[in-house]
Structures are given as structure tokens and as C-alpha cells.
Amino acid sequence: MAGISRDDVANLARLARIDMAPAELDHLASELGVILNAVARVQEVAGQNVPPTSHPLPLQNVYRKDEVAPSLTPEAALSAAPASEAQRFKVPKILGEEA
């Protein structure tokens, strides 16, 4: 099985939105290689004819009745927000200056 490079980990960290330091990337690359080698064993027995199981219960989607029920007030919902303004979550800019 192919190993996992420092660049691979940097890309995964970018996808996972974690700003990792160079030393952390190096450490994780070597650790992940070992772990991936261990877990790759699943491929030995995962034949074409074996159906996958994603969940222990054979559930269909469950809907609730479309009725108004008690819920959080805006104040309660915003109570833990790092920043809020005018009953809304206040977030850093999401678009560039040009947009």
C-alpha cells in the first residue's frame, strides 16, 4: 500500500479546515502511514458480493408532524455565539473585496 506524504496530509488538513504547523504535518504523515497500513486489512475480506452496512437499524427517513412546537428564543440560540448582531450570528467576511 502506498504511504501518505506530507503534501497529502497538508491537502487533507486544508479540506478539513485545520491550519497545521509544518512539524505537525510531518508527525501526522508518519503516524497515518502506520494506521492506514493497519486498517487497510478490511480490503482482504470486502468482496464484491458483500453488501455494505451503513447503520445498525433498517430505518426509513422519519418525519415529524409539521406543527409548531416550543423552540429556542433568538436570544437563547445566540447566547453562545462568538459574535452576534441584530438577532443574527456575526461572522468574519466570507467573500473577497471584489465580490
Place this chain on the structure above:
Amino acid sequence: MIIKRNAADMAVALASGETSSVALTQAHLDRIAEVDKDVHAFLYVDSEGALAQAALADKKRAAGEKLSPLAGIPLALKDVMVQKGIPTTCGSKMLEGWRPPYDSTVVSKLRAADVVILGKTNMDEFAMGSSTENSAYGPTHNPWDLSRIPGGSGGGSSASLAAFEAPLAIGTDTGGSIRQPAAVTGTVGVKPTYGGVSRYGLVAFSSSLDQAGPCARTVLDAALLHEVIAGHDPKDSTSINAPVPAIVSAAKSGNVKGLKIGVIKELQGEGYQAGVLNRFNESLELLAGLGAEIVEVSCPYFEYALAAYYLIAPSECSSNLARFDAMRYGIRVGDASGVSAEEVMNLTREVGFGREVKRRIILGTYALSSGYYDAYYGSAQKVRTLIKQDFDKAFLKSDVLVSPTAPTTAFKIGEKADDPIAMYLNDIATIPVNMAGICGMSLPSGLADEDNLPAGFQIMAPAMKDDRLYNVGAALEAALLSKWGAPILSHVSGLGAHA
């Protein structure tokens, strides 16, 4: 000392007027003040709230109201379960200072039963770990030997029971986080059938595996708590809409005559400590002596369970933990003029998550990424099917299955911290239960010969047959107690003069 009694006996003392819930709660708060600086089972102690709940329970009792069997009994709550207004960190810096605006269903049910919540217990960050060393707030110490781990992820809950800081606790079990801590602390822990207890308000790690359950010092106490928290919840779409099995009567019966008990061949032998296996085999002999028929069963695909688990759980975790985006709750790092939301997310998640959580998020991101999905996540899902089929076949030949809960007794703090694979092996016997969504219990089988530390005996039963765990557990517990002459926790040795 009243704090050393079982919850069921405390309930008798409350009903008879021997003591009040306020006095009982205060006794536990005093105990926490005395020993928790050494044990560090709690991340937050809500003395004021607990005493108010206790006073309410006493008032209802005095007014002659019909009360639940556990009314007025104190309990420790794992910090992964939200309680309105009470700090909930999941052992992570990410949620430092967060006070949830709502109660989990488990907490609502505890309140309805007038159970007194003492505080929140320590855990591996976001329930990822087997030792509680991954908590951002420092490790919990095993009351049997303070230099050793109390298991994990629910090490705070198990240690609080063994240190007599609480008679009952709530845990959650994704791959063994209730049962393995129970095993290494000489306590009882049950992972109910998946869907048996609501996950509403349980901070998600791996949604298809997570299950909350009871932790206690006896099988009957666990059953009484299980009954309080179980049942269908419209707020959890994976909650099973069926009656809760008769677990309390099963725990009071404890009759194994004619029952078929299957010993899983693959969950013993190499990698298992000799003293743990000795206690396991003695327990089997006791059960045989009580009239159970012991049969050997084979589950050949269990050897792939650990590998499949460490693909499925990280995959689900990488998705679930995406919610910690520094926008709606939790910490926010690096928010300054000109810094984009994405950069703030990156900085916050770097600072907020610990090493093991990052490791699993990255592993899960890899397993789910285009080009690798079929080889890793897809293959793991197929192994999950094979494990379910192994269980189905084994349950055709036996009413319950058994194994040691964990391969070893409690190891030293720091011993496995730098070896993720060695750490993951702690859960080798508990993971298959979560993969199949069935139920499992760990109860103490005695002290291992090598180190005089507790070993755990695991019982497994089919989905929604949780009553079988309690029936077999109660029978074995009674047989062991009559053999020992005193409960295992009377030997807790790590607290010195406080023991």
C-alpha cells in the same frame, strides 16, 4: 458511610426517612471536595444546582407524591451530554466556556425522575480515546492506583463510581467507552441496544455507533438507571419505537438455569493478560455451576472489526465535527479585520482540537475522499455486514455471548500515549457490539493475579434483548459476591487514608 452504599439501598434509606436527599447529596459533594483533587473525575461540580434538585425531591417526598425509584439519588453526568446552563466541554478546548441553551433528552428524563445531577465528568476529547488522557483538561486517575488510567472515553464517570463520589453515572459508548472504563475500575457499565436511549443532546462523535447508557456499582443499580433514561424519543430519528425490555425485573431475577452462553473463541488468547483470562474462566465455571450451558462459538470476522471501526468512526467524526466552525458557538480564534471566515475556521480548529481528534478527522477525511472511498470506507462498511452476520449465527446457538471486556487491566498513565495502535487495541473486544448495534454489559470478574487490579466480564445480547444482560449479570454478580464475601470495591486501594 452512606456514600458507600448502592443506589438501591440509598433509595431505601430515603424512602424510610433514614436520610434526606439534601443530606445524601451533601455527603457526595463533601466526598468530591475531599478526593477529587487526586482523582479528577469531575470537570464541573454544580453544588448549588444539585442541592436545589435534592431539596425539590425531599419536598415532593414529604408531600406524599409518587416518586421514581431513583428520586433524590445523586448522579455524575459525562461531559458529552448537554445540560441547560451548565458548562459542557466534551473534554475539548473547542467548547471551553460553552453553556448549552437546552437539555438533552437523557437529562430531561433524569429531571423527571428527580435524579440529582452532581456535575459533569471528565472524558477523552469528544469521546475519542480509551484512557481519558486525551482530555484537554488533564487526565482522570484510577482510584485503584492513581498512577493508572480509569479507562476511556468515560473515565471520569467510572472513576467517580469507584471513588464513591457518585453512586450512578451516565456514560456513552461508541466502541467501548462505557464498558472498558467499567472493566478497569471494578464497576458495572451497559451499552444499551443502538436506538434504546435517545441521542438528542448527546454531542455526536460517530452517529451510527454512539449510544448513551448507565454506569453503576451493581447490576441492579444500572438497571434502575437504564429504565429511567431508555425509551422512544421523537427528537431522535434513530430512536427505537418499541417498549423498553423488562430490565429491572431481569436484574432482580438472575436465573441462568438452562440458558445457553456462547464463548467467543476469537476474543481470548493472544494479547489477553493471563490474570484477566483466569477471572473470565472462573466466571464461566460459576455460571455453569448455576445451570447455564456453556458453548463455544466462532466469529471469524471479528479480527477485522478493529480495522473497520477505525475507518467508520473517523469517517463519521470528520463529518460530525465539521460543525465546530467558530461561527455559532464554541471558541473563535484569529477574528480580526481582514481575516476571512475560512481562515478563522482553520485557526480555531487548529487551536481547539487536540492531537487524537485531529488524527481522526484527517484519517476520516482521507477514508472518505474521492479515489479512496471504496477501498477504505466502502470496505469497512462491508466488514460491518460480516460482523453482523457473525453475531446472527452465534446467537442461533446461544442466548448471550461472553468475553473478557478489555484485554488487560488498567495501564499506567502515559504508557500508550505515543502509540495510537496500542491504544486502539484496548477496544478489541467491545467494538463488535457497536458495529452490530446490539447491547453489551461489563461487570467485575475479580482482581487479576499479576497486579491485583479489576478485570471485566462482558455479556452481549441481541438488539432489544437488553434484559438478558441484566439476567446473566445479576446471576454472576451474586455468585461472585458470595465467593468474595464483600464487594470488589471494598478493596479500592489508591485513595490512601480516604479509601
